[in-house]
Amino acid sequence: MSADRTTAWQHRLYFVLLGLTDVDLRDAGVRFDYTRGSLGDLEGAVLDRFASTGDLARPGRRDLVDGLVAYVGETLMRAAGGRWTWADDADTPLVSADPELGLAPVAPRSLLEDAVGARTGDRLVRALDRWARAVADHQARTPGWRPDKERTMADPPxxxxxxxxxxxxxxxxxxxxxxxxxxxxxxxxxxxxxxxxxxxxxxxxxxxxxxxxxxxxxxxxxxxxxxxxxxxxxxxxxxxxxxxxxxxxxxxxxxxxxxxxxxxxxxxxxxxxxxxxxxxxxxxxxxxxxxxxxxxx
Missing domain, CATH: 1.20.120 (Four Helix Bundle (Hemerythrin (Met), subunit A))
Incomplete structure (x- = not known):
């Protein structure tokens, strides 16, 4: 069941990201280039649109939230590799970093809830920095190593x-x-x-x-x-x-x-x-x- 949900999610990635970048946040001033800076700008746009964590579950917000989940997850994986997964008891997808890093999977939806609840403007960047530090530490021990990211519909050809x-x-x-x-x-x-x-x-x-x-x-x-x-x-x-x-x-x-x-x-x-x-x-x-x-x- 979890494999089916992961596959269905991956098939939706391109479309929810397109909706995010070209419709929902087209004029938000975010440069969607999967960088650390883009996450900071994205969090600002999220705080402008969601006053509380409950707003994330409001009717009519699903496509926007799914686009945010997809973008946050893809940005994390560009830093630390890995793949999309889906736990049997979860309601939203997870991202797992390259297994050599030993990092626990992260639910981008939970990161968004944390960002909206804390309202500090830095929660998404802090999550990315944790993964980037793990990569830097591993590369220091294993020169030449690079994290492996599973290709998705969000990646350029x-x-x-x-x-x-x-x-x-x-x-x-x-x-x-x-x-x-x-x-x-x-x-x-x-x-x-x-x-x-x-x-x-x-x-x-x-x-x-x-x-x-x-x-x-x-x-x-x-x-x-x-x-x-x-x-x-x-x-x-x-x-x-x-x-x-x-x-x-x-x-x-x-x-x-x-x-x-x-x-x-x-x-x-x-x-x-x-x-x-x-x-x-x-x-x-x-x-x-x-x-x-x-x-x-």
């Missing part, structure tokens, strides 16, 4: 620069072979006029978007994706990017496209569109070249 570089080098180095296998009589010169030829190549070999990802078509798919991405990049600016984001198809994409640098394309996803819609790649290129807003796919 991890860069995959080495993986991206290897993939780009592989596709560029093997593109002549791709042309010999799939390219026919087309002059593959990275101009927008060749995008319909990519669509024709795909449709000659693959009957559906789902089939594109079969192991027998990976060479076709990746070579075509690289060519499409390079065609967009060379003509519309931008740069290749690859990040690790849990729960998403982790394909390389090109960002910063168009006259305002606000559009992007994930070529593999664009290939899916080309299999389903005539002229998709050319239309996608046209929109990327004129768009004022970012778009994926």
């Amino acid at each position: 991890e860069s995959r620069e080495d993986e991206l570089r290897d993939w780009l080098d592989l596709q560029a180095g093997s593109f002549d072979e791709w042309v010999a296998s799939f390219g026919g009589d087309t002059t593959w010169d990275f101009t927008p006029g060749t995008l319909p030829a990519v669509q024709a190549v795909l449709r000659a070999a693959v009957s559906s978007a789902a089939g594109l990802h079969g192991p027998e078509h990976l060479r076709l798919r990746d070579g075509a994706a690289w060519y499409v991405g390079e065609t967009f990049r060379r003509n519309l600016g931008g740069a290749w990017v690859k990040t690790g984001a849990a729960g998403t198809q982790n394909f390389p994409r090109v960002e910063g496209l168009g006259p305002h640098g606000t559009s992007r394309v994930t070529p593999v996803i664009a290939l899916e569109g080309a299999l389903e819609e005539d002229g998709y790649l050319s239309e996608r290129f046209r929109k990327a070249g004129t768009s004022l807003r970012g778009r994926n796919g």
